[in-house]
Amino acid sequence: MKTYTEINEKIASKKAVVLTAAEIIDYVDKKGLEKAAKEVDVVTTATFGPMCSSGCFINFGHSTPKIRITEAWIDDVLAYSGIAAVDLFMGATQLRHNDPANLDYPGEFRFGGGHVIEKLIAGKELQLFALSYGTDEYPRREIRTTFTIHDLNQAIMVNPRNCYQNYNVAVNRSNRPLYTYMGMLKPNMGNVSYSSAGQLSPLLNDPLYKTIGIGTSVWLAGARGHVYAEGTQHTSDVLRSINGVPEEGAGTLALTGDMKEMDAEFIRGVSLKGYGVSMAVGVGIPIPVLNEEILKYTTIRDRDIKAQIIDYSYDYPNKTGKTLGSVTYEALKSGKISLMGKERETSSMSSYEKALKIANLLKGEIEDGTFLLTEPFKKLPVNQKMKSLFVKDGRS
Amino acid sequence: MKTQKLLLTFLKDSVDKPIVYHLVKDFDLITNIYRARITAEEKGSLILDITGSEENIDKGIAFIKEQGVTVDDAQKSFRWDEAVCTSCGNCLTHCPVNALHIQDTATMKVIFDSELCIDCLGCIDNCPYGACQSIFQE
Numbered sequence: 390m391k392t393y394t395e396i397n398e399k400i401a402s403k404k405a406v407v408l409t410a411a412e413i414i415d416y417v418d419k420k421g422l423e424k425a426a427k428e429v430d431v432v433t434t435a436t437f438g439p440m441c442s443s444g445c446f447i448n449f450g451h452s453t454p455k456i457r458i459t460e461a462w463i464d465d466v467l468a469y470s471g472i473a474a475v476d477l478f479m480g481a482t483q484l485r486h487n488d489p490a491n492l493d494y495p496g497e498f499r500f501g502g503g504h505v506i507e508k509l510i511a512g513k514e515l516q517l518f519a520l521s522y523g524t525d526e527y528p529r530r531e532i533r534t535t536f537t538i539h540d541l542n543q544a545i546m547v548n549p550r551n552c553y554q555n556y557n558v559a560v561n562r563s564n565r566p567l568y569t570y571m572g573m574l575k576p577n578m579g580n581v582s583y584s585s586a587g588q589l590s591p592l593l594n595d596p597l598y599k600t601i602g603i604g605t606s607v608w609l610a611g612a613r614g615h616v617y618a619e620g621t622q623h624t625s626d627v628l629r630s631i632n633g634v635p636e637e638g639a640g641t642l643a644l645t646g647d648m649k650e651m652d653a654e655f656i657r658g659v660s661l662k663g664y665g666v667s668m669a670v671g672v673g674i675p676i677p678v679l680n681e682e683i684l685k686y687t688t689i690r691d692r693d694i695k696a697q698i699i700d701y702s703y704d705y706p707n708k709t710g711k712t713l714g715s716v717t718y719e720a721l722k723s724g725k726i727s728l729m730g731k732e733r734e735t736s737s738m739s740s741y742e743k744a745l746k747i748a749n750l751l752k753g754e755i756e757d758g759t760f761l762l763t764e765p766f767k768k769l770p771v772n773q774k775m776k777s778l779f780v781k782d783g784r785s
Numbered sequence: 786m787k788t789q790k791l792l793l794t795f796l797k798d799s800v801d802k803p804i805v806y807h808l809v810k811d812f813d814l815i816t817n818i819y820r821a822r823i824t825a826e827e828k829g830s831l832i833l834d835i836t837g838s839e840e841n842i843d844k845g846i847a848f849i850k851e852q853g854v855t856v857d858d859a860q861k862s863f864r865w866d867e868a869v870c871t872s873c874g875n876c877l878t879h880c881p882v883n884a885l886h887i888q889d890t891a892t893m894k895v896i897f898d899s900e901l902c903i904d905c906l907g908c909i910d911n912c913p914y915g916a917c918q919s920i921f922q923e
Binding site for chain 2: 437438439572573575579580581582657658659660661662667669722723724734735736737738739740741742743745
């Protein structure tokens with residue numbers, strides 16, 4: 390048994406033993422759970438992939454004369470301005486003004502909120518265009534200027550739903566191509582798309598939320614961020630298998646961090662043909678090895694993590710709840726799975742390679758004594774169901 | 786016998802020359818065209834394999850150059866930008882020849898083998914990050 394304080398003391402004196410969630414598997418196999426739990430202090434987990442429910446709040450400071458912004462665009466992407474005078478919220482999936490979207494189907498969706506956020510973090514120059522109706526104390530009615538992140542007072546990323554614990558595996562049983570957030574799905578199950586870092590993924594290594602909770606310090610694209618709430622659609626009452634690992638969506642985290650500390654390698658604008666724009670986010674989360682039970686959860690491996698195969702041509706849009714069975718991440722990562730009597734090629738939306746890089750970067754920061762752990766001050770809900778939206782006007 | 790993949794760029798005054806015909810007839814080269822395009826600005830691009838003896842290939846390339854056509858390594862038509870690629874792997878099922886493939890399942894790093902690429906451009910529409918680009922892009 391170790392405490393957060395003891396682990397942090399070891400980290401501060403640069404003596405903490407840290408392994409990634411990939412390394413810990415063989416380590417525990419070799420040393421045994423009891424010995425490994427004594428030796429290892431922290432296991433680092435990570436994920437990198439499109440996380441639509443992301444965005445940022447920014448504050449510009451005041452111009453002379455002052456403006457109370459009521460409509461605003463950054464690089465022609467609409468920012469939400471229904472907050473204070475020079476505060477704006479930029480959402481990751483907001484499409485650039487005048488983008489034809491799917492009018493010419495499938496649309497290209499080249500630029501949106503996620504790209505704006507990537508440019509900001511990269512220190513590039515962006516254009517602000519804002520309007521106002523003007524008031525006595527904020528007389529300016531229009532503003533057009535350029536800025537970089539360094540000109541802003543604050544640029545705080547706020548992501549209501551990141552780090553989905555597990556995710557669907559998408560196929561297309563129809564006879565036409567589908568353009569989805571899981572990429573282009575070929576007709577007649579011509580490809581299989583998944584999206585999880587599997588054995589490296591944060592919430593798959595802490596399936597029952599024993600250490601990751603509200604207040605947990607996280608590595609958010611290189612910045613020191615934290616979990617500020619349960620993520621939207623956090624659903625913990627789900628189908629679970631070995632070690633309590635969910636076989637479907639399940640838990641999520643709401644994350645925040647200072648964009649001025651971030652690295653643009655880990656926040657990337659995403660264009661998905663026929664679907665829209667999004668943003669890929671890189672997150673690393675340390676798991677303190679408080680006891681053998683917590684260590685055991687981190688030894689989960691791809692062959693023991695299953696995900697549900699869903700038909701995105703019918704069952705997903707119509708919410709039938711039907712699945713075509715389950716498949717392990719080991720099989721998915723091999724490049725081919727057998728489904729309905731045929732071998733089918735697999736591909737991923739989430740990058741295991743980037744996740745591995747993040748897990749190692751976080752490991753380095755903890756070994757160097759620069760990243761301390763935080764004990765959550767509130768647990769994530771463990772028996773929460775997902776509500777549906779019932780349409781009350783009589784239409785289904 | 787060897788095979789070489791070429792990118793030919795035709796400018797306005799050479800677009801009407803039947804280069805491939807001469808490569809076959811005069812230099813005994815086997816040609817395999819992957820992709821060709823001519824634009825409204827009367828600039829043409831052509832990607833092809835030529836197969837034959839080393840001597841005939843050299844003569845053929847010299848002939849092409851004499852016609853005022855630029856000859857490049859075919860990979861100048863398609864560019865995979867490793868720095869932009871996140872190794873998500875969404876391209877993998879859209880590359881029919883495994884030119885884009887996974888290095889190994891331990892790292893899951895995506896790598897590109899230009900020798901295998903047939904310029905189908907299937908990856909371009911399916912890269913969420915714009916890491917794949919081609920001069921043949923619409």
